[in-house]
Amino acid sequence: MKSDTIRQTIRTAKPLGMTNRNMPRTQPHIVDEPLGGKTIAAALKHWQPDLSWKAARELLVARRVTLNGTTCQDEARRLNPGDVVEVADRPGAKPPQGKDICIRFLDEHIVVVEKPAGMLTERPAAERSHRQGDPHREPSLDELLPRVIGEYCGRRLRGDEGLIWIVHRLDRDASGLLVVARTPLARERLTQQFASRTPSRIYWAIVSGRLEPQTIRTHILRDRGDGKRGSVEHLSAEAKAALVKTTSIGHQSPRPLSLLDEGQLAITHVKPLASRRGHTLLECQLETGRTNQIRIHLAELGHPICGDVKYGPIKTKACAPRLALHAIALQFDHPTTNEPLHFEAEWPKELERFWDELPSRWA
Secondary structure, three states, X not given: OOHHHHHHHHHHOOOOOOOHHHOXXXXXXXXXXXXXXXXXXXXXXXHOOOXXXXXXXXHHHOOOEEEOOEEOOOXXXXXXXXXXXXXXXXXXXXXXXXXXXXXXXXXXXEEEEEEOOOOOXXXXXXHOOOOOOXXXXXXXXXXXXXXXXXXXXXXXXXXXXXXXXXXXXXXXXXXXXXEEEOOHHHHXXXXXXXXXXXXXXXXXXXXXXXXXXXXXXXXXXXXXXOXXXXXXXXXXXHHHHHHHHHHHOOOOOOOOOOHHHHOEXXXXXXXXXXXXXXXXXXXXXXXXOOOOHHHHHHXXXXXXXXXXXXXXXXXXXHHOOOOOEEEEEEEEEOOOOOOEEEEEOOOOHHHHHHHHHHHHHHO
């Protein structure tokens, strides 16, 4: 579906009525300092004193518990202060699998796919061997894609044919378009393109409130002081002082430390496409691609993405089926032919339904 068609669909959509009854009700808990470092099973027993260890494990195995918006089945998972744990009244959806990955373009050098929401783009290096045989470990895109490519080609891949390299990422709970390299040459040239900011990456997001067109430019830190990423420009004076003190430890003589130098430059261009009952459908174009960049920028403006339990208020999760963020368009040059390639994805049906229902929900 072309962009103009998608926009017309959004603008003329009719309310479909309430479907909240189809969504599991959740009971949110915010992890405080005393529970930091405890297992999620221990925390469940703390919040529900009558709960047995067996019952706590059954809640996790039944996919009724989420940690920061993601299903958690590992009873030994350690919690951090500020984590959000929710207990649903019925099992959540099963994690996406290889069949949920859609191949949009494939040749010997690259593959363009649509990643489903709820799937990691790439397994962190520290987790690749950790609990590898865990039956509850949810598969990631980089683990599933070689087999998906083989099935798409109708044959078993051999040797280097099955190798892939991730050159950019989408958040686990976001969906949409990604290009993945299949050769070292493609990886090198695509990495150069992303480093020089030449690819065009456009996302759609539904946020609370109304925004004007603008460019957001900040410097993002890996840890703003509470374990989450955040912009230097939005830190309180106390937080800045604490971070400077922490990062200065180890210097032989105290010296001024610029947090702007510590943060990574992050630039996002946003443009409203439509508004409905106190919410806005935004087009977000990335100039840089920092982890959680769009989510951080919009939350710091006071307009968190609906369904974002990490950077937004908990209540946004109650009304959104998932994180309302979708990579809807991707443009780059082919790494070997230099041919300009442009791809567009459809707006996910669950997010379209959520947008359509906003008048009823917020009337």
